[in-house]
Amino acid sequence: MSIFKLLFKKSDLECPRCLGKGFVDWEDIQRLKKELKWVPAPCAYCDASGKTTKEMLSKVPVDTAFLTIDLPESEIEKIKNGDTKTLKKGRLKELFFDDLIKYTLHHHLNKNMDAQSITDLYLKNEDSNASFSLERENLLQYIEKVIRLSKSNPE
Numbered sequence: 001m002s003i004f005k006l007l008f009k010k011s012d013l014e015c016p017r018c019l020g021k022g023f024v025d026w027e028d029i030q031r032l033k034k035e036l037k038w039v040p041a042p043c044a045y046c047d048a049s050g051k052t053t054k055e056m057l058s059k060v061p062v063d064t065a066f067l068t069i070d071l072p073e074s075e076i077e078k079i080k081n082g083d084t085k086t087l088k089k090g091r092l093k094e095l096f097f098d099d100l101i102k103y104t105l106h107h108h109l110n111k112n113m114d115a116q117s118i119t120d121l122y123l124k125n126e127d128s129n130a131s132f133s134l135e136r137e138n139l140l141q142y143i144e145k146v147i148r149l150s151k152s153n154p155e
């Protein structure tokens with residue numbers, strides 16, 4: 001490699017989310033512990049370029065925001081610009097899913113409930129002022145996924 005290429009390469013930072021591949025795969029998802037939140041997809045952190053900037057790294061944590069779940073491009077743009085409101089919304093959404101995961105595991109492991117009954121119970125007690133909600137079908141699918149993953153990697 002020529003010295004110029006070497007210098008050029010050093011001035012570019014490897015994207016910490018996809019490790020320079022431009023694509024987030026299951027290994028990256030496991031490394032960042034986002035099994036229940038992300039699916040393999042082109043990397044939204046570096047725009048699939050594999051490279052990122054110091055500025056981006058300082059403004060946006062590598063594990064922030066959903067990668068593919070209902071995030072419109074305009075929101076991705078805002079996150080990249082470090083928009084605090086959008087980042088806050090992203091964190092709230094993460095909390096929503098964190099709670100849902102805990103809820104599911106609690107009812108599944110301690111009360112032996114299946115995905116269907118957990119979904120029903122959740123919807124029955126859902127706070128109408130909750131910051132996020134899911135359609136029944138999506139909720140059920142998500143809860144099924146949580147249960148499936150809890151069986152394949154017990155913590």
Ligand SMILES: [Zn+2]
Nearest residue numbers: 015018043046
């Ligand atoms: Zn990337």
